[in-house]
Amino acid sequence: MNKLVAITYSVLILVQSFNFGFEDLSRLSVLMEHAEYHQKTYGDSFFDFISEHYGDAKFQHENEHKEHEDLPFKHNQTCCHTSVSFTVPNINFTLEYPPFVEIPCNFFYKESISLFEKSAVFQPPKFA
Numbered sequence: 001m002n003k004l005v006a007i008t009y010s011v012l013i014l015v016q017s018f019n020f021g022f023e024d025l026s027r028l029s030v031l032m033e034h035a036e037y038h039q040k041t042y043g044d045s046f047f048d049f050i051s052e053h054y055g056d057a058k059f060q061h062e063n064e065h066k067e068h069e070d071l072p073f074k075h076n077q078t079c080c081h082t083s084v085s086f087t088v089p090n091i092n093f094t095l096e097y098p099p100f101v102e103i104p105c106n107f108f109y110k111e112s113i114s115l116f117e118k119s120a121v122f123q124p125p126k127f128a
Contacts, residue, residue, distance in 0.1 A: 020073075027072035034071060 034053075038044040044052070053071060 024072040027070060030070045031072055 035046055035049045038049045038052070039046075054073065
């Protein structure tokens with residue numbers, strides 16, 4: 001599922017980077033009509049037409065017709081980048097520990113056996 005979401009977002013970003021819009025898609029008929037006009041008038045092939053209007057010869061051929069403004073993908077591409085900086089403010093935490101209060105011991109246990117008295121089992125042998 002994560003891969004599908006990642007691929008979908010990648011394709012969406014790729015398509016948006018081409019800068020296509022619905023307005024451009026609706027103007028494709030104008031592109032075909034203008035290509036037919038160039039074929040009849042100048043004898044240009046479709047590839048010549050594309051190079052004259054979108055390729056290297058664009059600047060020489062740009063001002064010859066009024067129809068160039070209606071062609072798709074001819075909008076001004078203004079590149080506007082905004083820089084967003086995320087800053088983390090300095091947050092100082094002061095941790096205050098409550099003072100240690102010693103609780104008086106209410107329980108007293110005294111062991112009944114002293115460690116100084118050794119039982120008979122741990123005495124050295126008396127008869128050798």
